Amino acid sequence: MELLSQAKKWGVRSLLIQGLTFLSVLTSAFMIWKGLSLFTNSESPVVVVLSGSMKPAYDRGDILFLHNGFSPIEVGEVVVYKLNEKPIPIVHRVMKVHTENESGKQYLLTKGDNNSADDRGLYNPGQTWIQRDEIIGRVKGFVPYAGMGTIWMNDYPYLKTVLLGTLCVMSLFGGD
Amino acid sequence: MYNLFQRLGSITSLAMSMFMALLILISATTPFIPSNPTHEVTLHDVKTTTGRMVDPADRTSRSAEYARLTFDLDADLTSMFNWNTKLLFAYITADFESPGFDTNRIVVWDRIIRNTRQAKLRLRKNHNKYFLRNYAKTFENVRNANLTLHINPVPYLGIMYDKSMTTIPLDIPRPEKRASGA
Numbered sequence: 593m594e595l596l597s598q599a600k601k602w603g604v605r606s607l608l609i610q611g612l613t614f615l616s617v618l619t620s621a622f623m624i625w626k627g628l629s630l631f632t633n634s635e636s637p638v639v640v641v642l643s644g645s646m647k648p649a650y651d652r653g654d655i656l657f658l659h660n661g662f663s664p665i666e667v668g669e670v671v672v673y674k675l676n677e678k679p680i681p682i683v684h685r686v687m688k689v690h691t692e693n694e695s696g697k698q699y700l701l702t703k704g705d706n707n708s709a710d711d712r713g714l715y716n717p718g719q720t721w722i723q724r725d726e727i728i729g730r731v732k733g734f735v736p737y738a739g740m741g742t743i744w745m746n747d748y749p750y751l752k753t754v755l756l757g758t759l760c761v762m763s764l765f766g767g768d
Numbered sequence: 769m770y771n772l773f774q775r776l777g778s779i780t781s782l783a784m785s786m787f788m789a790l791l792i793l794i795s796a797t798t799p800f801i802p803s804n805p806t807h808e809v810t811l812h813d814v815k816t817t818t819g820r821m822v823d824p825a826d827r828t829s830r831s832a833e834y835a836r837l838t839f840d841l842d843a844d845l846t847s848m849f850n851w852n853t854k855l856l857f858a859y860i861t862a863d864f865e866s867p868g869f870d871t872n873r874i875v876v877w878d879r880i881i882r883n884t885r886q887a888k889l890r891l892r893k894n895h896n897k898y899f900l901r902n903y904a905k906t907f908e909n910v911r912n913a914n915l916t917l918h919i920n921p922v923p924y925l926g927i928m929y930d931k932s933m934t935t936i937p938l939d940i941p942r943p944e945k946r947a948s949g950a
Contacts (some may be wrong), residue, residue: 648855648880649922667861667873668918670928692902693870699903704856705880710898733795733927 634660634729645704653740658729748761795926807843839889856881864913
């Protein structure tokens, strides 16, 4: 009940202004994300490494900054790709590149540094190569372990509700 | 005056800004740290065979030509280790042009070098770690083949950058005829 009386004290106008500020923060964050996606030509320019298949270079929880661009993929680059039917992006190194000269079409084979076999076992059945358009981006920079929070929230979903709950409680009772 | 949350909040936002500035400075300066690695690759032998099933993931591998290389490698990469080097990724690629395909690049050997103790490489008569075959089934009409050694440093934090390579020519011969046939 004290919440309602507090709200009445502020007045409808200031509540609306607060709502508007909140919305504009949200939308500018969204715009920055989408702008970055356009600039890097990548649907997801910042990803978190989920598996240990690229150890010791990249470990679980590292944040990777990707830049896709339009140029052909070069061998030895570490790329993030997402197969057409599978929802999970994979970070591995490109081991083989064959580029057709007329169409510019590329046939790529990838392998995780920590895996002994190449990725053909991970591809869709019958698929021996991946194409340029399945690549989300090449790894251009990274920050180690900065994404561990995302991994914990994925592994322990109740953490998400705890975090959300704490934020709600803090925002309701913190503004005095 | 200021409560605990406000103090925590302003400390956190200052820490985040400092971290961002540090990240940018580290990323921008690491590629310019000088290094003088030495490396040399010597190719001894290339043998092409066909008719054996080498790759279980590839149904066409039974009739395709596979090349086997024998090479030496001498390298001193200790100067490439600076404070921001997590590891060095050394790999050798075979590059060639073939009919219909402008670029073909295949990694035939790689190694992860984690510290300066492992950075002096001395390989003798090593073979390729990974299968070397053309996209087509045969190496016929392949031109301008060479072997290139690349060294790629991976930093602890910051931008990935490329450093250092060495190229030697490669000649892929026609396969020897096998009595048992393909």
